[in-house]
Amino acid sequence: MVENVKELLKLHEEITHQVYLDNENSSIVPQEVVDTMLPYFNKIAYGNPTLTHKPGWEAFEVIMNSFQKISKYMGAKILEEITFTPGESEANNLAIMGSCFAQKEKGKKIVISEIEPINVLHAAEMMKKFGFTVTKIPVDSDGFLNMEKLNEAIDKETIFVSVAAVNNELGTIQNIKEAVQIVKDKNSQALFHTDATDAYGRIPFNVQNLNVDLATVSSYKIQGPRGIGALYLREGVDLDRIIEGQIGTQKLWPGIENTPLIIGFTKASELAFENFEVNVTKIRCLRDNLVDGIFSALPDLCFNGPKGEKRSPDNANVSFLRAEGEALTIELSLKGVYLSSGSACSRRLLQPSHVLVAIGRRFEEAHGSVLMKTTRYHTEEDIAYVLEVLPDAVNRIRRIVGSTGVE
């Protein structure tokens, strides 16, 4: 199988221009971020921040500095409210399991939206093994949470609610403030968590303004290195650790702090927030040009998620009808355009994204869906290149389909 990959990669040799739009699933780490990280591997602060020597104290200093900055960008009151984790999956798992275990005497009900990311969905489902129940709140055809259903679902038994601030697939910006108000009015004890991985650095986001108890952010989603994320936990809220080990600078996540990754995440955050308005305007323009260009070049498309101000500026999700997503991603890869499809192959059937199913997309609409996210590192030339090759790619796949499936 590994031999196959060599052959596969050889097919890409003639690519002249590469555009990475699969920022949902990984990211290029820009050189300016890498350069900032490098000294921390072997020049400075390579020690354990809890130990009494120079490299340790150096690590302690820079990590404290990072806590300070990330807490500021998230809108936390004090830096102790931030816990670095090895990514957003770990942060979301810590939020859900840690809250449930700590609050289990108060109730057993978890409430989440139908379109939560997989790591929230599966972590919540996992808690069923420990006697918790999971209630999923439906969303409308643009992915907005049904607030009436949320209101109905919250009761005395509810201990934990999780709704993503921005849906990772649709870009839908939820009214988290209103959702928190509804939850707290019905049950002031219930904790409210938001996965803010697609909000952080792209829309104004502040944990205190939204009044959430917990919030997750992720480094790679803002073009930082993978393997690092953070959980905000409001001061005074009880949370259990979900893994055990040597406790260092943070009591909720054991193990030796990964200084270079923390530095990379902090640098990526600085770059995102330093010129926030300028960055966001650029990302939005690029995204709009991409979407407008696709829609003017091709028929039989369907735009997934809301349009306008209620959509995050980076997100473009388009279904190409009569073209299967995986075939399309391969065809475009051969031309240097990298994106991902919303459906994934299982043993028997193509599994459509649960998010697209929740907003009422038919399976065949979901199967042709492609998710693209622009960043401030993309250029107008990049988008122009995508628009140059994408219509041909879609048309070739559609020619293979021919009349198959046409009623």
Place this chain on the structure above:
Amino acid sequence: MSRIPLPYNAKVMDLFRNPKNLGKMEDATIVAVAGNPACGDMITFYLKINEQTLVIEKAQFESYGCAANIATSSIVTEMIKGLTLEATWTDITWQKVTEEIGGLPSVKFHCGVLAVGALKRAIRKYFNDRGSESAWMPKENTFEEKQALEEEELANTLSKRLKPEEEKSP
């Protein structure tokens, strides 16, 4: 939902990029479809059959699906050209198709199964349409035909039941 690495081999990629025998055949003797758009996997075979010798003179396909689906459909049209219906029925198995294409990731085996299912469906249809029977064709559906049916039914059921009852909010 989980994602699985899919390192396709050179043969699959070649047939994906340059499919052989692609397109609708206007003078096909028989046309058969397997799968449906909800499966994310759908194949149409067009066969031109010599009615005297029962030899497949020409085979073409159209396919809605992944690279493995396109490549297996394409290779089937090459494998069956010049074969009699009987030889096609007995010799062309999904394992043989998978082997001919140089192997597939296991999660993609169903593409070969669907292609052979569509092919057997076409041959069965040929005899059914003529009200004739052949000694070598079992009355019962074969494994591949059953699999195609199951896949179609499963996709239809799942796509109708968009939101499982137990997961709905109260």
